[in-house]
Amino acid sequence: MSAVQEARWDEAYNFAYLDEQTKRMIRRSILKAIAVPGYQVPFGGREMPLAYGWGTGGIQVTASVIGPDDTLKVIDQGADDTTNAVSIRRFFSRVAGVETTEATEEADIIQTRHRIPEAPLREGQVLVYQVPQPEPLRSLEPRETETRKMHGYAEYGLMHVRLYEDIARYGHIATTYSYPVMVNGRYLMSPSPIPKFDNPKMQGNPAIQLFGAGREKRIYAIPPYTSVKSLDFDDHPFEPQTWDESCALCGADNSYLDEVVLDDHGGKMFVCSDTHFCEDRRAKGHRGELGADPAALAFARTADEGEAQ
Amino acid sequence: MSAVMAMNPVAERRPLLKVNKLTKHYGDHIGCEDVSFTVYPGEVIGIVGESGSGKSTLLNVLSAQMPPTSGAVEYDLSAKGLRDIFTLSEPERRKLMRTDWGVVHQNPRDGLRMNVSAGGNVGERLMAIGARHYGELRREGLDWMAKVELDTSRIDDKPKTFSGGMQQRLQIARNLVTRPRLVFMDEPTGGLDVSVQARLLDLLRGLVRELGIAAIIVTHDLAVVRLLADRLMVMRRGHVVEAGLTDQVLDDPHHPYTQLLVSSVLQV
Amino acid sequence: MYVAVKGGERAILNSHELIAETRRGDTSVPEVSTRQISEQLGLAVDRVMAEGSIYDRDLAALAVKQAQGDLVEAIFLLRAYRTTLPRLAVSEPVDTAQMLVRRRVSAAYKDIPGGQVLGPTYDYTHRLLDFALAAEEGVGEPEAPVGEAPLDAGMPHVADILDYEGLIEPEIPDEDASEPFDLTREPMSFPADRDQRLQNLARGDEGFVLALGYSTQRGFGGTHPFAGEIRMGEVSVEIVPEELGFAIDIGDVVVSECHMINQFEGSAERPPQFTRGYGLSFGHNERKVMAMALVDRALRAREFGEAAVYPAQDEEFVLYHADNVEAAGFVSHLKLPHYVDFQAELGLIRKLRREFEERQQKDAAE
Numbered sequence: 001m002s003a004v005q006e007a008r009w010d011e012a013y014n015f016a017y018l019d020e021q022t023k024r025m026i027r028r029s030i031l032k033a034i035a036v037p038g039y040q041v042p043f044g045g046r047e048m049p050l051a052y053g054w055g056t057g058g059i060q061v062t063a064s065v066i067g068p069d070d071t072l073k074v075i076d077q078g079a080d081d082t083t084n085a086v087s088i089r090r091f092f093s094r095v096a097g098v099e100t101t102e103a104t105e106e107a108d109i110i111q112t113r114h115r116i117p118e119a120p121l122r123e124g125q126v127l128v129y130q131v132p133q134p135e136p137l138r139s140l141e142p143r144e145t146e147t148r149k150m151h152g153y154a155e156y157g158l159m160h161v162r163l164y165e166d167i168a169r170y171g172h173i174a175t176t177y178s179y180p181v182m183v184n185g186r187y188l189m190s191p192s193p194i195p196k197f198d199n200p201k202m203q204g205n206p207a208i209q210l211f212g213a214g215r216e217k218r219i220y221a222i223p224p225y226t227s228v229k230s231l232d233f234d235d236h237p238f239e240p241q242t243w244d245e246s247c248a249l250c251g252a253d254n255s256y257l258d259e260v261v262l263d264d265h266g267g268k269m270f271v272c273s274d275t276h277f278c279e280d281r282r283a284k285g286h287r288g289e290l291g292a293d294p295a296a297l298a299f300a301r302t303a304d305e306g307e308a309q
Numbered sequence: 310m311s312a313v314m315a316m317n318p319v320a321e322r323r324p325l326l327k328v329n330k331l332t333k334h335y336g337d338h339i340g341c342e343d344v345s346f347t348v349y350p351g352e353v354i355g356i357v358g359e360s361g362s363g364k365s366t367l368l369n370v371l372s373a374q375m376p377p378t379s380g381a382v383e384y385d386l387s388a389k390g391l392r393d394i395f396t397l398s399e400p401e402r403r404k405l406m407r408t409d410w411g412v413v414h415q416n417p418r419d420g421l422r423m424n425v426s427a428g429g430n431v432g433e434r435l436m437a438i439g440a441r442h443y444g445e446l447r448r449e450g451l452d453w454m455a456k457v458e459l460d461t462s463r464i465d466d467k468p469k470t471f472s473g474g475m476q477q478r479l480q481i482a483r484n485l486v487t488r489p490r491l492v493f494m495d496e497p498t499g500g501l502d503v504s505v506q507a508r509l510l511d512l513l514r515g516l517v518r519e520l521g522i523a524a525i526i527v528t529h530d531l532a533v534v535r536l537l538a539d540r541l542m543v544m545r546r547g548h549v550v551e552a553g554l555t556d557q558v559l560d561d562p563h564h565p566y567t568q569l570l571v572s573s574v575l576q577v
Numbered sequence: 578m579y580v581a582v583k584g585g586e587r588a589i590l591n592s593h594e595l596i597a598e599t600r601r602g603d604t605s606v607p608e609v610s611t612r613q614i615s616e617q618l619g620l621a622v623d624r625v626m627a628e629g630s631i632y633d634r635d636l637a638a639l640a641v642k643q644a645q646g647d648l649v650e651a652i653f654l655l656r657a658y659r660t661t662l663p664r665l666a667v668s669e670p671v672d673t674a675q676m677l678v679r680r681r682v683s684a685a686y687k688d689i690p691g692g693q694v695l696g697p698t699y700d701y702t703h704r705l706l707d708f709a710l711a712a713e714e715g716v717g718e719p720e721a722p723v724g725e726a727p728l729d730a731g732m733p734h735v736a737d738i739l740d741y742e743g744l745i746e747p748e749i750p751d752e753d754a755s756e757p758f759d760l761t762r763e764p765m766s767f768p769a770d771r772d773q774r775l776q777n778l779a780r781g782d783e784g785f786v787l788a789l790g791y792s793t794q795r796g797f798g799g800t801h802p803f804a805g806e807i808r809m810g811e812v813s814v815e816i817v818p819e820e821l822g823f824a825i826d827i828g829d830v831v832v833s834e835c836h837m838i839n840q841f842e843g844s845a846e847r848p849p850q851f852t853r854g855y856g857l858s859f860g861h862n863e864r865k866v867m868a869m870a871l872v873d874r875a876l877r878a879r880e881f882g883e884a885a886v887y888p889a890q891d892e893e894f895v896l897y898h899a900d901n902v903e904a905a906g907f908v909s910h911l912k913l914p915h916y917v918d919f920q921a922e923l924g925l926i927r928k929l930r931r932e933f934e935e936r937q938q939k940d941a942a943e
Contacts, residue, residue, distance in 0.1 A: 013661060014661070017661070018660070042764040042766065044763045044764055046761075048657060052902060053906040053908075054910050054913060056906070076913070076914065077915075077916055081585055082914055083588070083589060084914075090586070090589075114917045132907070145767045149403075152400070153400040155403065157407075157433055161429050161433050161436055164428070164446060165425060167443055168426050174929070176924065177917070177922075178918075195917055195921045196921070215903045217765070218764075234443075235442055241921060256917070256920075258920055259920055273917055273920075336882075
């Protein structure tokens with residue numbers, strides 16, 4: 001930034017909280033991660049002023065790639081107004097003074113927890129995932145020394161044993177989120193706890209996808225236009241979730257839906273988990289079956305304004 | 310005279326495993342010392358001795374589960390010929406262990422995944438080498454359960470619901486599914502009832518002969534080697550004191566220790 | 578209508594106001610100052626400095642105040658602040674044999690050169706609530722008598738006395754060793770060397786390290802420890818600035834140190850001898866350094882060819898779970914919304930139940 005420009009952030013801290021040395025170290029890890037898609041790069045993660053497990057990995061990655069002129073969007077569960085998304089957005093407003101937005105298409109960097117936005121991403125955008133557990137094999141093998149060997153030698157048979165067990169027991173694969181993927185035909189990778197509904201969006205995506213795990217101190221990445229294949233069997237292919245319902249507010253029938261309990265007699269409605277996507281559709285005149293219902297509209301209004309006491 | 314030797318024409322008798330002066334020390338305690346022998350394809354070698362004789366140490370080193378203090382274990386890697394397994398890279402060795410080799414542990418809990426169904430246990434090695442068709446994995450699972458005489462309706466049950474004898478059969482199926490050329494067995498019938506032991510031995514003998522698998526079996530039980538082994542090595546205090554064709558060694562033991570062992574067991 | 582899962586900016590700001598109000602408590606009671614905390618809750622401050630990895634009593638006292646006395650939260654505050662500090666230099670190793678001793682005891686020998694120095698300790702107090710401390714007028718100005726003779730200036734370590742006879746493993750600094758591992762800059766890697774393990778334990782949660790150390794005494798780890806020596810006092814910290822080329826004293830810190838002495842039966846390469854476990858911590862933290870020394874020795878199992886079968890001997894288990902900032906963060910993250918994943922699981926359970934009911938109906942029909 002130019003010297004004459006006034007700092008727009010809290011000057012008690014370096015731009016984006018981390019010092020420049022730390023950012024350079026993290027950028028080197030990110031470059032390595034992009035060069036070896038799906039490989040978990042250990043990095044000297046720092047303690048952040050937000051708790052481990054609350055997005056410290058994603059925050060460090062965002063802090064290392066963000067510039068003063070970038071526009072940031074932060075979502076949690078697909079929504080811009082969930083508490084932790086608000087908290088992280090406030091953090092970057094304070095320590096980096098960047099513009100923030102709720103519009104997917106306007107954002108240069110989108111930090112996310114548990115979802116990929118419904119609107120397609122474009123070249124030049126960076127999607128930063130918060131990752132609680134980067135190791136897809138961890139539930140099968142607790143030891144890091146062993147899982148690193150399994151990745152090194154591409155010994156992934158055990159992961160298929162898990163899927164086999166699902167089919168033997170239920171007749172179908174019962175993993176619904178954190179559904180493991182093979183990246184670039186080489187590394188088994190955890191997509192973070194996104195629903196498997198979102199897995200196909202990772203494949204061949206024009207945006208850069210970066211994954212930060214703060215507590216476990218790992219960074220990994222999917223470069224643009226990279227092959228990302230969800231694990232499956234030839235005769236039991238991968239299937240994302242589907243709904244019989246469509247969004248009660250905007251009528252979308254191709255988005256991930258959250259269930260909203262309306263009363264204590266089993267009454268419920270389904271609405272888009274991606275709040276911006278839903279608003280955008282309603283602004284364009286789309287209406288769902290409860291689109292004119294006062295209760296549903298009240299919900300939509302509360303959701304839009306992010307009111308909670 | 311061994312049946313296998315008679316079956317194998319001389320031209321095919323290229324060694325499968327060649328052990329040269331193998332020694333394993335634990336500090337100043339001798340695990341095994343200066344052991345040399347050769348295994349040919351399809352041949353079953355028995356290693357007998359009392360507990361503490363060094364036979365389990367020898368098996369663990371032979372099967373690359375621990376490194377030797379000195380000496381070499383060469384294995385025929387088909388295309389690459391005989392290679393010292395301890396000079397192989399770790400991925401090469403790990404691949405060997407889950408494809409061309411099998412290890413049947415005395416305690417099936419050490420060789421099975423107790424929380425994975427019987428079918429998953431049998432299919433694991435196949436999935437590790439790239440099998441990605443559920444239906445075929447299922448067929449292989451059923452096929453192998455039938456081969457080891459397990460009730461195929463229990464394919465989705467977990468091994469922890471199986472009896473000891475059934476678990477041991479499952480462990481054998483899990484190892485043989487990739488058609489290994491060499492299987493290591495540590496007291497495969499230990500801990501089983503006598504009647505169950507006899508049936509398992511019968512099964513093992515049939516499978517080894519039918520599939521032409523070479524095996525190295527460690528046991529303290531002379532009845533096991535009498536039934537299964539073509540050749541025999543007797544170990545005492547880390548050393549091989551006598552070796553030869555099983556019938557010869559058991560019927561005409563030369564070493565006083567072997568004589569003692571044979572007489573004490575045959576009286577039982 | 579239930580919309581608590583959505584939380585807006587205003588709600589967050591309100592919660593900040595509420596925590597500030599709660600922290601202050603009844604405003605008719607005078608506010609506690611950080612100076613009071615630093616002076617009168619000194620052991621809490623010591624623990625926060627040790628696990629927060631910053632030697633600064635004022636900052637630690639501020640963290641204790643800000644966290645309402647929640648020490649794990651205070652440690653977290655200090656750690657997050659630490660991230661913003663540059664690393665200017667790496668100090669020379671502190672020489673604890675030259676410590677200005679305030680307390681020094683050995684359980685291995687009755688009498689030791691330099692003498693046993695009880696110093697300030699709760700060890701021999703009867704744990705009876707002292708209601709005088711609760712009295713309105715306070716405790717006044719208690720004063721302890723001054724000793725008749727000054728303590729020896731340098732006190733050799735007890736472990737070094739055994740060292741002269743070759744009965745204990747020698748501890749020889751590796752002159753060629755590169756700069757020590759820095760756990761605050763590098764991710765953990767395995768197998769972990771002793772520098773990495775000790776740093777992790779020094780920062781590790783006192784309760785966790787205590788429980789692990791205790792487990793080795795109860796048979797989950799076969800060490801037979803003697804408290805060779807525990808000492809606490811001031812040591813000077815020196816750095817060698819590149820432009821000077823010689824060491825300069827940059828200040829004193831109070832540290833606690835423990836040498837545990839453990840039996841070892843020997844192997845083919847090593848004669849039977851005593852081995853060491855080591856603990857060091859900022860401030861006065863005896864419980865922590867003793868537990869740390871037990872766990873340090875347990876984690877050296879590999880080095881001595883011992884089978885590592887118990888939790889305290891398992892370095893991946895110990896090192897990955899000792900840090901309370903990591904642990905508290907990950908446990909507390911369960912409070913974050915997980916409703917996308919929960920929705921996915923809800924869908925699965927409905928599907929599985931549907932299939933179950935269909936099977937039942939089919940079975941019933943047959």
